[in-house]
Every structure is written in C-alpha cells, then in structure tokens.
Amino acid sequence: MRRRCVLVAGAVFAALTTTSAAGSEGPEPGAVHQLGEVTHGGEPLAGARVRLYRAGDGWDAPATVLGSARSTPDGRFDIRYRRPSDPDAVLYLVADGGPGGQGYRSAGRDPVSMAAVLPVSARSRAVVVNERTTVATAFSMAQFMDGRDIAGPRPGPRNAALTAHNLADATTGGIARVLAAPPNGDRTSTLRTFNSLANLLASCAGPKTCQRLFRLARSDGQRPPRDTLQAALNVARAPGHRVDPLFRVSRTENVFAPALGAAPDAWTLALSYVGNGRELDGPGNLAFDADGNAWIINNYEFGADPRETVCGGEDLLKFTPDGRDAPGAPFSGGGVYGAGYGVTLDPKGDTWVGNFGFQGRGCERNQDRLSRSVSQFDSQGRPLSPRTGWRFGDISRPQGVVSDRDGSIWVANCGNDTVTRIPDGVPSDAENIDPGSGLLAEPFAITVDTRGRAWVTSNRTSSVLVLAPDGTPVRSVGGGGIDAPMGIASDGLGNVWVANSGIVQPPCGDASIEDFLQSILSPDTDASVTMVDAEGATPDGPFENGGLHIPWGIAVDGDNNVWVANFGGQRVAQLCGADTATCPPGHRTGQPISPADTGYTSDALVRNTGIQIDPSGNVWLANNWRTRPRLTNPGGREMVVFVGLAAPVAAPLIGPPQRP
Structure with a gap:
C-alpha cells in the first residue's frame, strides 16, 4: 500500500494563491475563481473531476452545477463560476477520482468521491477537499443529500452547512475549531470518532480495500455504495450497522489522528455547545424557532463550582443553529426564575417559559413565591x-x-x-x-x-x-x-x-x-x-x-x-x-x-x-x-x-x- 502521510490540522498550502493550470469548464469572463486542492489518504489526488454545486432550495429543487475542473498532478484545481446573488446559498464541492490516480473504477464510477461544504468566508479562497471534509458533509447533510445533490427547504441545508463547519475546516482540511477545543476536543470521544471515520474513507486505496469498505457500508435492502461519499452517507444514516467490522477497516489506515482505540457502540458524532461558556447550568428543555435557533431554559444561575450554592436561573438562552449565543442573548426579565421542563413557541413566535422555581440547596430566596408564574418573550x-x-x-x-x-x-x-x-x-x-x-x-x-x-x-x-x-x-x-x-x-x-x-x-x-x-x-x-x-x-x-x-x-x-x-x-x-x-x-x-x-x-x-x-x-x-x-x-x-x-x-x- 502506498505511503501515507499524517495530515496536520491547520496546514497551509501557499501554492494555491496562483491559478491552476488545470482545465476549467465554467462561465464566461467576469466569473470568480474557486481555488482548492484534493487529497486522498494525505496525498494529492490527480485527475479528479471537481464540481462546484449550489444546493437546491426545496425538496423538489435539484442542486445546480456552477462550474467544474480537473485537478492537476499536485491535486490543485481552479473553478471559474458566477457567484449566486443569494448570499445564503449553500455551495459545496464534490471531487471524483480513482485511488492514487490509478484510474480504478467501480461499476463505471470513480470509487473515491469526496465533498466539502464551503463556508461563506472561504468562497473564492483556497480550500481543501479530503476525507475529513467528506465526513463533515455526509453527517451534517445526511437528511438532504441524494447522490451528489443536496436539496431541502430553508433553513435546513443552510443550518446543516454551519454544523459541517463545526466539524471540519474546509480552508485547511483539518479539524474545525469547535470540534478541536473544549467542551469538545479531548474531553469527549467525538474528535477521535471523526478521525476514525476519515481513516475509514482513506482505506479505499485500491480495488480490494474499496470493495471491502463498500460491502460493509451497504444499507439493508440496497446495493453496495459505489464511492466513498455514498459509503459515508450510508454510515451516517445507519450508525449502528456493522460497527465492529467497519472499525477494523478504519484501523488499516492511520492518516488522521488521534483516532479511536476501540469500536464505538455506533458511528455517531455528538457536539457539545456551551454558548458563551458562562450561562448553561441545568438546562431543562428547548424549543426551536422558524430559523432553527434554540431557545433554552435553565434550572439554575451559572456557577462554576458545584460546591457553592446557586439560586434559580433568571435567563432565557438563545443559541444559533451552530451553538453560539444569538445576538443580544441571553435574555432576562419577565419573571423567569428556575425554569424546569416547560418552554414553547406560539404561532406568533413568542416564547413561553414555566417558572418552576429550581434552586440549589442553601439558596435563601422564597421558592414558593417564585414558582407560580409563566414568562413570555417576543x-x-x-x-x-x-x-x-x-x-x-x-x-x-x-x-x-x-x-x-x-x-x-x-x-x-x-x-x-x-x-x-x-x-x-x-x-x-x-x-x-x-x-x-x-x-x-x-x-x-x-x-x-x-x-x-x-x-x-x-x-x-x-x-x-x-x-x-x-x-x-x-x-x-x-x-x-x-x-x-x-x-x-x-x-x-x-x-x-x-x-x-x-x-x-x-x-x-x-x-x-x-x-x-x-x-x-x-x-x-x-x-x-x-x-x-x-x-x-x-x-x-x-x-x-x-x-x-x-x-x-x-x-x-x-x-x-x-x-x-x-x-x-x-x-x-x-x-x-x-x-x-x-x-x-x-x-x-x-x-x-x-x-x-x-x-x-x-x-x-x-x-x-x-x-x-x-x-x-x-x-x-x-x-x-x-x-x-x-x-x-x-x-x-x-x-x-x-x-x-x-x-x-x-x-x-x-x-x-x-x-x-
């Protein structure tokens, strides 16, 4: 098997500041450029067909190809395209090729297929398409992706794109900041699971290893997948399926580290969100608004030390779909105190909170008086x-x-x-x-x-x-x-x-x-x-x-x-x-x-x-x-x-x- 090199999160490739010599199939002059590099198993993937898509804005609205190019021997590409007028449009790349540029094809299709969702900030900037960005795309877009097409009503795909950027950094091909740092990072097994999934896709290095991956990633009642992107989607949609043998395949490669040392119960990815890091203390329940923001209630006021008494929470939290504090949040007033399990949005978009009166042992506030109301926010x-x-x-x-x-x-x-x-x-x-x-x-x-x-x-x-x-x-x-x-x-x-x-x-x-x-x-x-x-x-x-x-x-x-x-x-x-x-x-x-x-x-x-x-x-x-x-x-x-x-x-x- 060809030599693998370990990818380091945050790696920079300065060569992408110039236009690739690869052929580019795109629109007329006046278009912008999307530069990038395709790697597989830590090495450049030459001759890959790279397409830039715009996701469809509805279940019946197919994705649109904005432009395409072939990657050069060093894996670089340059796609010229016209930028959509909608700044919220979801753009993503799909690169199809063969292992090591060997031209191996499975059932008429290149077996290596990788994807990356483009952050708005990275459009027209250099990006990396690799196994990590593919896992991030497959899991975040699992409910919206059909083959190469991503489509769905707003705000679904748009918010899913934000989640993809919490997993992988498309500008480097490395681990995204949210996944890399506490409360994620080395505090949970999610980062190691993510790298093991990337290693699983990197195992597709030739006919035998690809066929083994595709056989294990087959959905019940369906034919085996014909490429690594579909294999990743199948795993994301049935994470408890054939876990142990898939883990053994992931161990054949060590391109992405740190990885799991033992098989998980299922191939799920769980991210922890803490907002500003000084507000969640006993979150009891949540409700989503039409934009997919999470309105969250707290049992207690935030206290870093569990040994010190806290009284009831007096804030209503609002997280964006990717786990950040929404503008102006958290909100207070309206009688909120020690909310328990009760929070809902009404048809007008107002949020209602039940004030149960939770408080820690030793709090001297009058709990009975503070536990007889509901609060309402616009x-x-x-x-x-x-x-x-x-x-x-x-x-x-x-x-x-x-x-x-x-x-x-x-x-x-x-x-x-x-x-x-x-x-x-x-x-x-x-x-x-x-x-x-x-x-x-x-x-x-x-x-x-x-x-x-x-x-x-x-x-x-x-x-x-x-x-x-x-x-x-x-x-x-x-x-x-x-x-x-x-x-x-x-x-x-x-x-x-x-x-x-x-x-x-x-x-x-x-x-x-x-x-x-x-x-x-x-x-x-x-x-x-x-x-x-x-x-x-x-x-x-x-x-x-x-x-x-x-x-x-x-x-x-x-x-x-x-x-x-x-x-x-x-x-x-x-x-x-x-x-x-x-x-x-x-x-x-x-x-x-x-x-x-x-x-x-x-x-x-x-x-x-x-x-x-x-x-x-x-x-x-x-x-x-x-x-x-x-x-x-x-x-x-x-x-x-x-x-x-x-x-x-x-x-x-x-x-x-x-x-x-």
Whole structure:
C-alpha cells in the first residue's frame, strides 16, 4: 500500500494563491475563481473531476452545477463560476477520482468521491477537499443529500452547512475549531470518532480495500455504495450497522489522528455547545424557532463550582443553529426564575417559559413565591410579561408548557395537580382545570395531538389525562406499561408516546429534592415507552429495549420515529414509530433502531431531560444534571447535539411534528 502521510490540522498550502493550470469548464469572463486542492489518504489526488454545486432550495429543487475542473498532478484545481446573488446559498464541492490516480473504477464510477461544504468566508479562497471534509458533509447533510445533490427547504441545508463547519475546516482540511477545543476536543470521544471515520474513507486505496469498505457500508435492502461519499452517507444514516467490522477497516489506515482505540457502540458524532461558556447550568428543555435557533431554559444561575450554592436561573438562552449565543442573548426579565421542563413557541413566535422555581440547596430566596408564574418573550427576546411573570390561572410549580395551533398555552402544574390553559395566549383569560377524582397527581409534561387535544402525564398515578381543545377532561388512560411517566410526544398519525421513567418522583407537591435524588439513584429502573392511539388504546405491554435508562424527554421526528432522552446511562434511544415504512427493513413499531442494549451512547452526555429535533435533523439534548450531582449546584453545563441523525422537523413545533 502506498505511503501515507499524517495530515496536520491547520496546514497551509501557499501554492494555491496562483491559478491552476488545470482545465476549467465554467462561465464566461467576469466569473470568480474557486481555488482548492484534493487529497486522498494525505496525498494529492490527480485527475479528479471537481464540481462546484449550489444546493437546491426545496425538496423538489435539484442542486445546480456552477462550474467544474480537473485537478492537476499536485491535486490543485481552479473553478471559474458566477457567484449566486443569494448570499445564503449553500455551495459545496464534490471531487471524483480513482485511488492514487490509478484510474480504478467501480461499476463505471470513480470509487473515491469526496465533498466539502464551503463556508461563506472561504468562497473564492483556497480550500481543501479530503476525507475529513467528506465526513463533515455526509453527517451534517445526511437528511438532504441524494447522490451528489443536496436539496431541502430553508433553513435546513443552510443550518446543516454551519454544523459541517463545526466539524471540519474546509480552508485547511483539518479539524474545525469547535470540534478541536473544549467542551469538545479531548474531553469527549467525538474528535477521535471523526478521525476514525476519515481513516475509514482513506482505506479505499485500491480495488480490494474499496470493495471491502463498500460491502460493509451497504444499507439493508440496497446495493453496495459505489464511492466513498455514498459509503459515508450510508454510515451516517445507519450508525449502528456493522460497527465492529467497519472499525477494523478504519484501523488499516492511520492518516488522521488521534483516532479511536476501540469500536464505538455506533458511528455517531455528538457536539457539545456551551454558548458563551458562562450561562448553561441545568438546562431543562428547548424549543426551536422558524430559523432553527434554540431557545433554552435553565434550572439554575451559572456557577462554576458545584460546591457553592446557586439560586434559580433568571435567563432565557438563545443559541444559533451552530451553538453560539444569538445576538443580544441571553435574555432576562419577565419573571423567569428556575425554569424546569416547560418552554414553547406560539404561532406568533413568542416564547413561553414555566417558572418552576429550581434552586440549589442553601439558596435563601422564597421558592414558593417564585414558582407560580409563566414568562413570555417576543421573537427578539424582549419580555412581555411583568417582572413577576404572568400569575393568572393558579399556576403552581409549572413543568410542561406547550402551545396549540390556536395559540392557546397549556401548563402542567406539578405543584397543585392541575392544568392551566391560557386561551389564545391572553394571560388574563387563563383558566385552571382541576379534573378531580385523583386523575392528576404531579402532572409533568403535555403534548397536543392531531385533533388539538392536550395529553398530560400524571406521574404519581401512572396515567395520562386527555383534555379536549377547550380544556374539558375526556378520559384518563392507564395500562400499557405506563409507569411514573415523564415526557410525552405526539406523532403525525394521531398517536402519543409516553416516556416511562419507572422510578422518578418529581420534586413538587409533597416530594422533596432529596426524594427525587433518591429515586434516580435506585438500582431498579423499569424503563419503557408506551404508545397510546387516538382512542386511548394501549398495547398489552410497553416497549422496553433500545437502551432505555430512566426515560425522561421524548420527541418524534419528521418520519414519525421516536427519540428518548434518558436521565441515566449517557445515551439516547431511537425507536421505530407507527409508520414502519420509514424504519429499517423488517423493523416493527417500538423496536429499537439504535443499538438494542445501549442506544446511542456518548461521553458528552450526563443526565438528560429535554430532547428536540431541529429543521436540519440534528438531535439536541439538555445535559440537565451531572452524573454525580451535588444539591448545592447539580446542573449540567452543555447542550449536546447528535449531528444529522433524525428526520428534520419543521419549526416551531406546535402540535404534532411535520417535515419542513
């Protein structure tokens, strides 16, 4: 096998400041130049056909070739093209060639195909197309790429491009700053996993090694891929498939380092985001706006030392799709204090927050007074509620908060076993719904189904209460394995999905934070998920596998498959939903798509509560509590994002999920 050279992140190639002698096929004079270099296995890839594409702005809008060129013997290329008038257009490169320029072709196609998404700042500047940029493209664009075409409605591909730039630096072909530095870098295994995936693609050095890679990267029921780009896409879309043999292939090359020393549970890439690094402390849940920005609530005020007491968080955070603070964020005021699990956007774009009153042991503020309101902010982060929050409707220790499509806001009052409904989002019209007869005990989460009905989990009665759109109680649903339920989510087919913790006692009502801590440390975890159909029918038993461990938050993606955040085990689970046509071949409803014993694990995770899916198909989880918490300040400090793993969901999420 030909000699490999290790790529060093940040390497510079000054020769690209001159125009390549390679032939360029492009538009008439007046065009701009895109310079670059193609490498494979750390060496120049000569004779590769390099095409510059503009991504399509819709599912039915194909990508457009803007120009193309052949790489020279030293791997350089120069593409002349006319820059699109839209500054937000997603541009990307695809380079097709044979290993070492040997001309080996598989089924009429060059086996080495690599890609790179161009940062706006790098357009007309020199870039590198290599295995790292290919992995970044394949994973970030996994939900939008078909062959060489990237297409999808805004803001999906545009935001996915931002995520690609957090993985690989297209100007150098090295590791991007976000992946290289804390809280990523050597603090988690993601960087090593990323390099192992790049080494996997570098293994395509000749007919035998390429064929081995393509055989292992074959999707169930499909033909093997014919090039490395498709192989990377297949791995990104089925990360738990043939993990061990793929890892062994990745070990045949050591071009990119550091790499994994042992096989992962699955080939997932999880990035940690911390905003400005001084704001996340016990994030409980999040909601996305129409642009894919994440609005995040905090249990606690930020404190670097877990041994020092913190009081309740008083900020509403807003992260851009690539994990930075949005302009002006974080936002404060409006009565925000110790928000728990409740955050939602309404049809007008306003954000509503439930003020549960979380605070660390030793905080001397009046928790009872500060836990009886919801807060409202406009799309710019300006508080619309007064400094004490909206207090109508007998709100008490609110947890779940959701909007329906009419703009009514529903609040689960964990402190007094009721629900508050704010019709049309008018706080002064709020009404308190007490179903009586012990039908609600420590209600925790709410979802709205396809009929506009609200479904509320009742933790202490191990049941779910159904309310008509006007708030009238319809029925209480038990059975089907519902057990100490926490999160609940509706799908697009009329079903709701319940996360059964089996053990959790929320710290509201007569349960203390010490009771809660004791419950989550119990060795007995009857973890499961229950599907309830539109008429309230449940299966004979719940779904119990898929790596579930203290299930908490639950979300449904654009394909109606189910995702579960776990308060234990550092894992997220994916289950086949009610539409089995969108699941891997042979899967049944409730069967795990993620590895059955472990789920998708990550050492970036701690104890997770909220889980949501953005318009790019990224799965966001809230690192709510540390694995070994101190009650003075138990909060986790990160949002963890699994890149490109789920079917995209249109934002804001109001009612059942829809594809963008």
